[in-house]
Amino acid sequence: MGARGRAGALLITEVLIFLVLFPAQPAQAIDCSVEDQVITQMKPKATLGKGDAGWLYVRDRDLGVNCSGSAAFSTVNIHNISFTRWVEGGWVEKWDCYTCNPRTKKWRGFMEGMSASGQGFGGFNQGWSIPGSDVGTWDKFRINNNAGTTLWNWWWAEDANGSYSEMQWAPGGFYDWDFGFSQSYVFAETGRYPAGTNSGTGARDHFNNLEYKSSGWQGWEDNLDPMGGNYGYDNMDGWKWSHVGAREYEIVSCASPCLATIVGASGGQSL
Amino acid sequence: MLAMLSSATPAAFEPTRDEPQLDWDHWFPSATALSANASLPTTLPFTPVEPQSIDATAARYLSPNGDAIAFIYDSPTYGRLVIVEALPDIPDPTMRAQSFSNQVAQSKLPQAFGSASIVSIAGEMALLTSSEDLSRSMVEVVKNGVQFSVLGPSLQPSVVVEAATAALGESTSTTPPLSS
Numbered sequence: 001m002g003a004r005g006r007a008g009a010l011l012i013t014e015v016l017i018f019l020v021l022f023p024a025q026p027a028q029a030i031d032c033s034v035e036d037q038v039i040t041q042m043k044p045k046a047t048l049g050k051g052d053a054g055w056l057y058v059r060d061r062d063l064g065v066n067c068s069g070s071a072a073f074s075t076v077n078i079h080n081i082s083f084t085r086w087v088e089g090g091w092v093e094k095w096d097c098y099t100c101n102p103r104t105k106k107w108r109g110f111m112e113g114m115s116a117s118g119q120g121f122g123g124f125n126q127g128w129s130i131p132g133s134d135v136g137t138w139d140k141f142r143i144n145n146n147a148g149t150t151l152w153n154w155w156w157a158e159d160a161n162g163s164y165s166e167m168q169w170a171p172g173g174f175y176d177w178d179f180g181f182s183q184s185y186v187f188a189e190t191g192r193y194p195a196g197t198n199s200g201t202g203a204r205d206h207f208n209n210l211e212y213k214s215s216g217w218q219g220w221e222d223n224l225d226p227m228g229g230n231y232g233y234d235n236m237d238g239w240k241w242s243h244v245g246a247r248e249y250e251i252v253s254c255a256s257p258c259l260a261t262i263v264g265a266s267g268g269q270s271l
Numbered sequence: 272m273l274a275m276l277s278s279a280t281p282a283a284f285e286p287t288r289d290e291p292q293l294d295w296d297h298w299f300p301s302a303t304a305l306s307a308n309a310s311l312p313t314t315l316p317f318t319p320v321e322p323q324s325i326d327a328t329a330a331r332y333l334s335p336n337g338d339a340i341a342f343i344y345d346s347p348t349y350g351r352l353v354i355v356e357a358l359p360d361i362p363d364p365t366m367r368a369q370s371f372s373n374q375v376a377q378s379k380l381p382q383a384f385g386s387a388s389i390v391s392i393a394g395e396m397a398l399l400t401s402s403e404d405l406s407r408s409m410v411e412v413v414k415n416g417v418q419f420s421v422l423g424p425s426l427q428p429s430v431v432v433e434a435a436t437a438a439l440g441e442s443t444s445t446t447p448p449l450s451s
Contacts, residue, residue: 081339082355083299084409084420116293116422117409118402119385121377150361150370174382178373180398180411181360185336 052145054078054186055220057138057160057208060130063093063105075189076143076210080181087113087179089143089154089167090189096129103132107139111154111169113179121177125167130158138208140164145183151176186212186223208248222247295424298341298353302332305340315340315356317417322354322438329354349434355420359413367413371398390432393439401428410435 054076075090089111096104106129112122130139142155142164153176157164166175188210211220224247242252294300305312307328311319315333319340322329329342339357346352361367371389378387378400387400390410397412408431409422421435 080360081334081336081357082360082418082420083334083339084355084411084422085360115400115409116420117385117400118407119378119383119387119400119409121380121383123382150366150373174380178370178377180370180374 052147052183052213053142054188054223055140055142055209055211056188057140058091059208060134060137060139060159062132062135063095076141077187077189078143078145078184079187080184083185084116085114085179085181087111087143087152087177088189089141091127091141091156095132104129105132105134106130107156109141109154109156109167109169111143111152111167111177113152113177115180123169123174125154125169127156127167128158128165134159146176150178150180150182152179153177186210188224207250208246210247224249293424295351295353296343297332298343298355299332299334299339301335302341303335303337305331305333307331312337312340317356317358319356320415320417320419322419323440324437325349325352325354325434327352346434349430350423350425352421352423352426352434354438355422357418357420359416359418364413368396371396374398374400386428392432392435397435399428399432412439414439 056076075088077086077088077090079086089109091107091109094106094108096106107127109125109127110123111125112120114120137158138160140157140160142157144153144155145151146153154167154169155164156167168175188207207224210223212223213220241249244250294302297304307330311321311331312333314337316338322342325344325346326348327344327346329344332341332343334340334357339355342354342356344352344354359367361370375387375389375398377383378385385400385402386405387398390397390399392410392412393414395412395414397410399408399410401408405427406425407423408426408428409420410431411418411420412435413419419435419439421431421438423431423434426434
């Protein structure tokens with residue numbers, strides 16, 4: 001095969017690889033889809049577990065070709081005192097335009113509220129484009145209660161120190177939703193692929209600075225124990241929260257069983 | 272919690288409408304079990320009330336911060352029944368009534384699932400919510416400064432209203448038609 005032939009074959013091969021990687025993407029967008037996830041949830045500090053809102057920093061990263069290494073989503077959620085209602089904001093990374101130069105990516109945010117009866121609401125926001133080169137910076141998400149009301153909404157700030165944008169998470173111009181409570185326990189949550197299928201640690205399971213405001217709307221306070229004493233309360237054997245430093249945590253695998261560092265779901269001691 | 276579907280195609284995830292991780296045996300995460308024979312705790316920030324007229328003995332659990340109590344029954348009449356008592360999520364009655372009305376209106380919007388309606392339990396305005404298929408329901412009502420949440424893993428709307436009415440000790444319930 002001559003040089004032109006080899007070049008032609010190489011081009012065809014590249015096209016085929018591209019079509020395999022991106023079979024149907026009219027907008028050149030790629031969702032970092034996930035499946036068969038386990039979920040672990042960061043327990044709040046027992047003494048400071050109530051708040052009006054939760055801030056959570058998540059780190060931007062390179063999503064790789066076709067989201068290789070993408071492992072999880074993340075959320076911040078707030079339960080009421082009775083644990084009968086909760087409101088939750090979350091996100092999943094996606095390539096906004098992988099074939100563009102420069103590439104862009106997005107946080108695909110959602111907000112949902114549920115009651116223990118199974119009644120609730122939910123909706124997605126496609127978010128804003130972020131340069132694909134934006135790696136290693138911390139973005140910031142906030143689920144918020146409008147002070148003095150039972151209305152909730154959802155905010156996002158690029159690169160932590162930027163300006164905050166309210167996410168319109170539902171069609172029809174909906175930003176706020178009445179969910180019948182205004183403050184309680186603040187959690188962070190992440191999902192993971194089962195071990196062996198995709199164990200890459202991504203931005204979504206790398207948390208920093210989960211904070212809350214007390215009922216009086218004083219300044220932001222740490223929700224997580226800076227000494228690393230908080231662990232997930234969902235019992236997901238094989239994964240545990242790891243204290244990275246300061247107020248930074250990530251979820252890492254551990255040899256099963258590794259329940260010693262994960263507080264069981266419930267049914268603790270008797271009085 | 273986010274429900275994840277197949278990853279075969281893009282956009283293969285959506286906000287949850289599936290079963291959240293509810294612990295119907297203990298209710299609270301990291302719950303503390305209380306003796307069935309002991310007096311109700313005096314450390315709660317409200318005066319707890321032993322639910323009435325439920326044909327079973329309750330297992331009792333305290334929330335992690337000790338600010339709520341759950342009574343869990345296996346009732347011949349209602350099956351698994353959970354009654355949670357706490358300070359009201361919305362202390363002001365006027366604001367609570369407005370929020371109940373807002374939630375009923377929201378339940379009819381396209382982003383919502385399940386149903387919500389306002390009912391009367393023990394002479395108090397209560398919010399009745401149900402799953403999309405009406406197989407699971409909850410009543411929330413405030414009486415004498417305590418919020419009662421009455422629910423179960425398999426309770427239809429009319430049954431949870433009956434259970435809440437029995438638990439709160441009066442039979443003044445009227446049940447308007449459910450919203451859809």
